[in-house]
Amino acid sequence: MARRITTTRRITVTAAGWLVGFLIFFPILWMVLTSFKTELDAFSTPPQFLFFHWTTENYAIVQTRSDYVHHAMNSIILALGSTLVCLVVGIPAAWSMAFAPTERTRQTLLWMLSTKMMPAVGVLIPIYLLFRDTGLLDTHVGLIFIEFMANLPIVIWMLYTYFKEIPKDILEAARMDGATIGKELVFVLAPMAVPGIASTVLLNIILAWNEAFWTLNLTTVSAAPLTAFIASYSSPEGLFWAKLSAASTLAIAPILVLGWFSQKQLVRGLTFGAVK
Amino acid sequence: MGKIELVGVEKTFGHVGVIKGVDLQVEDGEFVVFVGPSGCGKSTLLRLIAGLEDTTGGRILIDGVDVSDTPPAKRGLSMVFQSYALYPHMSVRSNIGFGLRMAGVPKEERNRKVEAAAAVLNLTAYLDRRPGQLSGGQRQRVAIGRAIVREPKAFLFDEPLSNLDAALRVNMRLEIARLQNSLGTTAIYVTHDQIEAMTLADKIVVLNAGKIEQVGSPLELYDHPANLFVAGFIGSPKMNLVSGAAARKHGAATIGVRPEHVSTSPTIGEWEGVVSVAEHVGSDTFLYVTVPDIGDITVRAVGELALKPGAKVFLTPDISRIHRFDRDGNAVRN
Ligand SMILES: Nc1ncnc2c1ncn2[C@@H]1O[C@H](COP(=O)(O)OP(=O)(O)OP(=O)(O)O)[C@@H](O)[C@H]1O
Ligand SMILES: [Mg+2]
Numbered sequence: 001m002a003r004r005i006t007t008t009r010r011i012t013v014t015a016a017g018w019l020v021g022f023l024i025f026f027p028i029l030w031m032v033l034t035s036f037k038t039e040l041d042a043f044s045t046p047p048q049f050l051f052f053h054w055t056t057e058n059y060a061i062v063q064t065r066s067d068y069v070h071h072a073m074n075s076i077i078l079a080l081g082s083t084l085v086c087l088v089v090g091i092p093a094a095w096s097m098a099f100a101p102t103e104r105t106r107q108t109l110l111w112m113l114s115t116k117m118m119p120a121v122g123v124l125i126p127i128y129l130l131f132r133d134t135g136l137l138d139t140h141v142g143l144i145f146i147e148f149m150a151n152l153p154i155v156i157w158m159l160y161t162y163f164k165e166i167p168k169d170i171l172e173a174a175r176m177d178g179a180t181i182g183k184e185l186v187f188v189l190a191p192m193a194v195p196g197i198a199s200t201v202l203l204n205i206i207l208a209w210n211e212a213f214w215t216l217n218l219t220t221v222s223a224a225p226l227t228a229f230i231a232s233y234s235s236p237e238g239l240f241w242a243k244l245s246a247a248s249t250l251a252i253a254p255i256l257v258l259g260w261f262s263q264k265q266l267v268r269g270l271t272f273g274a275v276k
Numbered sequence: 277m278g279k280i281e282l283v284g285v286e287k288t289f290g291h292v293g294v295i296k297g298v299d300l301q302v303e304d305g306e307f308v309v310f311v312g313p314s315g316c317g318k319s320t321l322l323r324l325i326a327g328l329e330d331t332t333g334g335r336i337l338i339d340g341v342d343v344s345d346t347p348p349a350k351r352g353l354s355m356v357f358q359s360y361a362l363y364p365h366m367s368v369r370s371n372i373g374f375g376l377r378m379a380g381v382p383k384e385e386r387n388r389k390v391e392a393a394a395a396v397l398n399l400t401a402y403l404d405r406r407p408g409q410l411s412g413g414q415r416q417r418v419a420i421g422r423a424i425v426r427e428p429k430a431f432l433f434d435e436p437l438s439n440l441d442a443a444l445r446v447n448m449r450l451e452i453a454r455l456q457n458s459l460g461t462t463a464i465y466v467t468h469d470q471i472e473a474m475t476l477a478d479k480i481v482v483l484n485a486g487k488i489e490q491v492g493s494p495l496e497l498y499d500h501p502a503n504l505f506v507a508g509f510i511g512s513p514k515m516n517l518v519s520g521a522a523a524r525k526h527g528a529a530t531i532g533v534r535p536e537h538v539s540t541s542p543t544i545g546e547w548e549g550v551v552s553v554a555e556h557v558g559s560d561t562f563l564y565v566t567v568p569d570i571g572d573i574t575v576r577a578v579g580e581l582a583l584k585p586g587a588k589v590f591l592t593p594d595i596s597r598i599h600r601f602d603r604d605g606n607a608v609r610n
Contacts, residue, residue, distance in 0.1 A: 169361035172328050175348045176355045177375035177422070187374075191365045 028252075035059070035245035042241040058246035066229060068250055075225035075251075077140055078215070079208040082147035083201055086155040089148075091197075094159035095185060099168055109160065112153040120150070120213050131218055138219045146218065147208045154207070155200055162196025163189070195265070202262050209255045226251035277339050278429035278462035279304045280325060286333035287320055287486075294320050296486040297334070302430075302464060302479075307456055309473045310466045311509070312483035318466045321483070322432050325464065327351050338429060349378075354423035355432040358439065360415045362407035368394070368418050369403040375426040393425040396455070413444045417451075424455065430462035437472065449475065470512050474498075482506050504605035507532045513562065513574045515599070522547070522570050528600035528608055535562070535576035537597040540583075545590025549573065551583050565589055 033049070034042050041052040062068065097105050127146070128137075136142030166189065174188040190197065212227040219228055230251050233244040280302040287295040294317045302308050310318045323329045325336060327348035336344050343351050354375075362371050369390055370377075376386045394400045397417040407415055416436065423431050436452070437445045453476055456463050467473055473480050474494045482489040482497065482505070489509075490502040501507035507515050511534060519530040539545075540563070549567035561581040565573045573591055583589060600608040 167359060167361065169357045169359050170363060172348075173355070173357060173361040173422075174363070174374070175328065176326060176353065177426070178349045178378040179374075180349060183378060188363060192363075 031245045032249050034242055035249045037242050039240055039242045042245070058242045059250070062233075062243055062246045062250065066232060066247075068229065071224060071226045071229035071251075072254065074140070074223055075209055075227075075254075078143050078147060078223075078225050079205045081140065081144040082151065082208045083204045085144060085148045086152055086204055087197070087201070090152060090155040090159050090200075091185065091190070094156050094163050095189060097156070097160050098163035098166075099171060109157065112156060116153055124217060127214075128217065136218075138221065138223045140223050142218060143215060143223050143225075146214045147211060150211065150214065151204050151207055155204055158200045158203070159193070159196065162193050162200075165196075166192050198262075198265055202258070202265065206255055206259065277304050278302075279339050280430060280462065280464070281337040281340075282321075282325070282334065283337070284334035285321070285324060285331055285336060287317075287324055287329060288332045294486050295324065298486075298488055300481060300488065300491065302462060305460045305462055307453075307463045307465065307476055307478045308481060309477035309479070310464065310481050310483055311468060311470075311473045312489075313509070314468065316483045317486045318468075318483055319434050322355075322434055322464060322466050326353055326355050326432050328355075352429045353432055354426055354428040354430075355434070356416075356419045356423050356436045358435045360407070360419045360439075362415060362418055362422075364407055367404050367406060368399060368410070368421075371407065371418055372399075372421040372425050375422065379426070389425050390421075393421045396424075397421050397451075412440055413448065416440060416448060420452070420455070424459065424461075428461065430464060431456070433463065433465040433467075435466055435468070437467075437469070445469075445472075452476065470510070474510075480510075482509060484509075500607070501532075501599060502607050504530060504532070504601050507599055507601070507607075513576070516573050516593075518570050518573075520569070523600075526595075526598055526600060529603040530601040530605070531593075532599040532601065533593040533597060535574040537594040538573065538575045539592050539594065540575060540577060540581070541590045541592065542588075543590065545592040547573065547591045549589060549591060551585050551587045551589055553585060554581070554583050556580065563589070565591060567591065 035058055036054050036056065037048070037052050038055055038057075041048055044052075097109065131137045131142055136145070170192070171184055171188060174184045179187065209225075210227070212231075215225050215227045216231055219225070230244070230247050233240055233247050280300075282298050282300040285295055285298045286293070298321060310321060312318050320329060324331055327343070327346060331344055334344075335342050338351060338353075363374065366374065369387075372393055373386045373390045376389060381389070390403070391400070394403055397420060399414065399417055399421060402410060402414060402418075407418065410418065416439075419436070433452075437448050440448060449472055452465075465472075465476060477494055479491060480494055480497055481491050484505050490497060490506045492500075497506060497510045501510060501515075504517065508517060513535050515532045515534050516538070517530055517532045523529060523531045547567045547570060549565040549570075551563055552566050552572070553562075553564040555562040555564075559579070561577045561579070561583075563575040563577065563581070563583060565575060567573055575591060602608050
């Protein structure tokens with residue numbers, strides 16, 4: 001059913017598209033704007049949109065009061081570390097589920113996903129106690145471990161979906177060519193699954209970067225990532241909107257840049273299984 | 277060397293028996309073709325030999341060594357898949373050379389061997405392309421190149437030509453025959469194309485429902501089918517099978533006669549019938565004749581035969597070429 005695309009329709013649809021896009025983007029825009037206001041302007045009613053006294057003092061204060069670089073490093077270590085461990089465990093797991101399934105593979109997959117249905121706070125106390133007793137509180141290893149555990153089901157599911165699309169014959173051909181399972185994974189499966197693995201990596205980095213529950217509850221200083229850095233600005237002495245905004249802008253900037261440059265990859269990867 | 281022996285090989289998937297006790301000897305250098313109806317277990321048997329599936333019973337020996345528990349990588353066999361199964365992210369050169377690379381062959385030697393194989397298969401101009409940039413026939417040749425370059429003990433083919441069009445299929449069939457001949461490597465070839473089976477094979481293995489019905493040279497199977505199944509399966513158009521009174525007259529429960537062994541006459545013969553369809557293919561004429569109490573009989577006559585549908589015709593089977601089968605469907609040898 002082909003419909004005539006008239007100019008009016010084109011304009012309406014375009015305008016509606018921009019409006020929706022703007023609405024979605026608005027909170028982030030508002031946060032960035034607020035970060036350049038004085039604390040007074042940040043509170044003023046009616047809110048000032050553009051014509052306020054622009055200042056960068058919030059950024060200066062945030063940098064002196066708390067160490068951005070330290071927290072950003074922790075975020076990077078956490079995001080990359082947990083992603084790496086997820087891949088090391090997830091690729092072989094997804095391989096076996098996709099190419100050597102048993103009668104219980106489906107149930108295993110569903111069970112793994114079901115662990116994501118429980119609210120994390122349900123296991124906060126036991127995890128906290130375990131971490132305390134094993135000395136993992138506020139350590140990189142502990143955080144990487146918990147993020148790895150939290151994201152592994154999603155990583156395996158995504159990789160499994162991508163691997164399913166790869167013809168089994170090709171892996172068998174590699175086996176006939178004398179490849180061991182390790183070589184088959186490295187030389188044949190991984191290169192063919194690069195788009196899928198890349199979007200899994202990106203998604204996992206974003207998830208780990210933004211995860212706030214465990215990072216806030218299991219860290220204090222030395223391993224605290226950017227989420228803790230933001231949270232420190234909603235302090236008992238009061239909410240400093242402008243400084244909170246500056247801190248948040250700093251915290252999301254790296255991931256926003258990463259997301260921007262990889263958006264094509266991300267969209268392609270996330271819709272990979274859907275359009276066949 | 278590439279002598280392959282199967283001893284009581286069995287395979288079940290869950291509770292379903294797919295291969296039910298297969299004994300087979302494949303001699304070194306022999307070209308063996310597996311034929312049988314769809315779903316009879318041809319591919320499964322080939323994959324068992326390859327090691328891509330584990331046997332549930334019996335033993336597989338290559339050159340006298342039991343390889344039942346050896347992974348495919350260590351069996352020294354090559355396989356050509358129906359889907360070609362080329363590595364899409366590698367050039368033709370790397371595709372063909374992958375097996376050598378896995379075996380740790382140094383780069384110069386690898387290149388030399390790949391180039392030699394490519395020359396044999398007319399692929400020299402395409403060595404730096406990706407499989408996606410090749411035609412179906414070229415992909416098939418890359419798959420064959422990948423199989424021969426490793427100098428395996430045996431080639432395994434699973435319907436390698438079924439994705440090609442008819443003309444190309446004939447060419448590739450000849451090419452495979454020529455290659456196997458000059459290399460002298462054992463080959464096991466799965467197909468359900470009669471012509472491929474008859475032309476390529478030194479030995480045909482007819483499979484049905486996971487069991488071997490008969491093993492023999494193409495002409496042995498054609499001239500002396502061991503049972504009704506083989507009689508009906510080998511040959512195109514199919515052998516005419518007649519049972520009842522007409523068969524009892526020849527001292528059998530069922531008799532079979534090939535279309536080319538039935539003669540026609542306008543006036544006299546054993547069976548009287550009416551032509552329902554006459555197909556003229558130039559060199560031959562195929563008549564489909566309906567005979568009361570017996571059924572449809574196919575007749576193959578050499579040259580043109582001016583018979584129209586509806587015409588009355590008498591048929592006589594050549595007594596010396598009749599195949600007799602007992603009540604269990606096994607051939608009665610005279
Ligand atoms: N992995 C499997 N799990 C369960 N059943 C299987 C599996 N592979 C094959 N089968 C069954 O085994 C039987 C034989 O399959 P196979 O592929 O060997 O047949 P084939 O003779 O090659 O048929 P075709 O000519 O159609 O390729 C079929 O009934 C099939 O359903
Ligand atoms: Mg098959």
